[in-house]
Amino acid sequence: xNNLRVSELDLALLNKNLYQLENDFETEELELVxxxxxxxxxxxxxxxxxTGKCGHNCGGHCTSILAY
Amino acid sequence: MNExxxxxxRKIVILTxxxxxxxxxxxxxxxxxxxxxMNIDVAKKAIAFEFQNSEGFDEIEIDLFGGExxxxxxxxxxxxxxxxxxxxxxxxxxxxxxxxxxxxxKFQDWLCRNKEFVWAxxxxxxxxxxxxxxxxxxxxxxxxxxxxxxxxxxxxxMTIYNDTLKNLSNDIIHLHNLGFAxxxxxxxxxxxxxxxxxxxxxxxxxxxxxxxxxxxxxxxxCSIFNLHLPNILSKDKKVTKWCGTxxxxxxxxxxGTKYPCQTFQQNTTLNKKAITLDEIDFNSIADFxxxxxxxxMIEPICPNCYGMNYVKEGNILKRDKQLCEIVKxxxxxxxxxxxxxxxxxxxxxxxxxxYQTIKxxxxxQNNLTTxxxxxxx
Numbered sequence: 001x002n003n004l005r006v007s008e009l010d011l012a013l014l015n016k017n018l019y020q021l022e023n024d025f026e027t028e029e030l031e032l033v034x035x036x037x038x039x040x041x042x043x044x045x046x047x048x049x050x051t052g053k054c055g056h057n058c059g060g061h062c063t064s065i066l067a068y
Numbered sequence: 069m070n071e072x073x074x075x076x077x078r079k080i081v082i083l084t085x086x087x088x089x090x091x092x093x094x095x096x097x098x099x100x101x102x103x104x105x106m107n108i109d110v111a112k113k114a115i116a117f118e119f120q121n122s123e124g125f126d127e128i129e130i131d132l133f134g135g136e137x138x139x140x141x142x143x144x145x146x147x148x149x150x151x152x153x154x155x156x157x158x159x160x161x162x163x164x165x166x167x168x169x170x171x172x173x174k175f176q177d178w179l180c181r182n183k184e185f186v187w188a189x190x191x192x193x194x195x196x197x198x199x200x201x202x203x204x205x206x207x208x209x210x211x212x213x214x215x216x217x218x219x220x221x222x223x224x225x226m227t228i229y230n231d232t233l234k235n236l237s238n239d240i241i242h243l244h245n246l247g248f249a250x251x252x253x254x255x256x257x258x259x260x261x262x263x264x265x266x267x268x269x270x271x272x273x274x275x276x277x278x279x280x281x282x283x284x285x286x287x288x289x290c291s292i293f294n295l296h297l298p299n300i301l302s303k304d305k306k307v308t309k310w311c312g313t314x315x316x317x318x319x320x321x322x323x324g325t326k327y328p329c330q331t332f333q334q335n336t337t338l339n340k341k342a343i344t345l346d347e348i349d350f351n352s353i354a355d356f357x358x359x360x361x362x363x364x365m366i367e368p369i370c371p372n373c374y375g376m377n378y379v380k381e382g383n384i385l386k387r388d389k390q391l392c393e394i395v396k397x398x399x400x401x402x403x404x405x406x407x408x409x410x411x412x413x414x415x416x417x418x419x420x421x422x423y424q425t426i427k428x429x430x431x432x433q434n435n436l437t438t439x440x441x442x443x444x445x
Contacts, residue, residue, distance in 0.1 A: 003271050004278070004397075004404040006433050014407055018426045021419055030423040 079125040080312055081118045082319035083111055085143055086135040087335045091167055091204040095229050095256035097376065098135065100335040105140060110324040111147050118318070119156045125316070127159040132186075133319070133330060138170040145178060148185055162186035165225075167203065168210035176214055183218060190215045191225045194239020198232040216247050223250035226290075230261055233269045237276035240290050251290035257376040261390045266397060274401035282408055293402050295395075298424035299368040300431060307357040310372040314350035331375020340382065348384070350374075358387045365435060370395045396436050403432040 006014075021030060087102040115130060122128055130151075132144055148162055164179075168190045171179070179188060193199040196207040215222070224243055228236060243251045255261075274292065281289050309315070314328030326345040327333050334342040356374075361367045370392075374384040381388065407429050414422055 004275055004400045005437050006404055006407040006429065010407055010411070011430065011433065013411060014426050014429060017410070017414055018423065021423045021426075025419045025423075030420050032420045 077124070077126050078316070079118065079122050079128045080131060080317040081114065081128060082131040082133050082317070082330055083114060083147075084133050084135070084320060084322050084330065084333065085111070085137045085140045087322060088139055089134060089136040089167075090139060090169060091136065091206055093167075093203045093227075094231070095202065095227055095259055097258055097331065097379070098335045099338050101135065102335065104322045106143070106320070106322040106324075108143055108146055110320070110322070111143065112150055114320045114324060115147070115151055116154070119154075119158060119160075122158055125158070127161075129161055129163055131163045131165060133165050136167055136170070137164055138166050138175070141170070141175050144186075148182060152185060160185075164188040165191075167191050167206060168212075168215065169206050171214065172211060176211070176218075180218060187219050187222055188215065189219070189222050189225060191227070192243065193226050193229075193232070195235065195242045198235050198239045201232055202227065202229050212246060221249050223252045223291075224248040226251055226253040228253055228255045230256070230259060230265060233265060233273065236270070236273035237280065240277060240292075241280055244284075244287050244290075250288050253290045253292050255391065255394050257373060257388065257391075258380055261394060263393055266393045270394065270397050271400070274397060275404075278401055278405045278408070281405060289405070292398055293405060295369040295371075295398060295402055297369065297399065297402055297406065297428035297432065298421075300365055300399075300428050301424055302368060307355060307367065309350065309353070309356055310374075313374055314345060314348055318345055329375055331373065331379065336375065337379055340379065343378065356385060358385050360389070361387060364392075365431065366395060366399050369399060399432050400436045403429045403436075407433075 084106060086105045087098070087100070088104070089096075089098075089101055118128060118130075132147070137144060144164070151160070151162075162185055164186060166188055168188075171188065179186065190210070190212070191203070192207075192210065192212065193202045199207045215224075224246075226239065226243060232239070240251055240253060277290070277292070281287060281293070311317070311329075313331075317329050319327045319330045319333065321327060321333050321342075327343065328345055328348060328350065330336065332343040337343070356372065357367070361370070364370070370387070372387060377386055377388065378384045406425055410417070410422060410425060410429075417425075
């Protein structure tokens, strides 16, 4: 059982990708926050009207996920 | 009726049809069951009011809630048929939040005929063993195939309880194997979560689920894995509202009193005063931070339920700290899963998404793998 630890080798491979991205793209582009990233805990799909679509704990309301 | 689109702004109207239930689920947050029912005229008045006062919303979802709403099948049918006859101009859809035990025979036929207007969502806690332990031996009373067949896109709702934590991965995999499109699995609020149990069992169970999802990439991960890790990079931002309570959501009690959502109603708040909609202006709260969480690195991705905060802590902004370890272990599991997935899928990811996710994985793996402290500064 790994207990959810990412191995040092895997982290090194990931960080190699990170450096490659930093070389290939402008910082501004890499730090661009997607719309949903601005809304804490929310995918943003419902534009502020909670539908439970994100599945987060909101007091038993999370199953009301309708047409999508 | 027009088709409801998932990308439109939706108003959620919850009608508490009854405070009664035919089950006695071990974790139910509605502690005070009564035999009270909502009068049909109260329901009609509420629906008409919400349609007439829905500026700013594109569509309306009316949740028929309980207790167990299917104890009031006649009321459900009358409400929906009455609403359909009113020719309201906004798109709408009814949602039935049910334990499924009373959805059989003629009521199934009626639901099928009215599938355009009402969807039903089933609560099912996993394997028969776990479900029966949590939910009053009700597994065999549910026609699971009816829900799968009639609402193929509707996720199943599962509640995770401390006593069945050891079987979590089996329970979730069981629900995937039954064929549900998605599993919304939430940890029970208001119960005692032992730190040792979480470290012993939850981590192991989530590791098993990570391996399962990596081996079965066609299966959508359950909601335990849906925290958006890159949000931890935006720590300097104020904490905004987590859900629609009191703004895009309103809950009607059985007597027609309006609440921000169902968790503020008396059957949930018990010995604390119920809080009505006009007693809290959620729009006026600029920052939803809990001052005790200010230095916690995962606060930006930590789920929050203001109603349950009030019930447990007497303060809508003060989180139940017994849930902290759960969120940290979830974040750790997500970082592990994402680390594996990125190596396979990096070409398919947007540069900013890959960059921010890798940065977040590094932070979480470097800080949360020991899980010794209550808060991380």
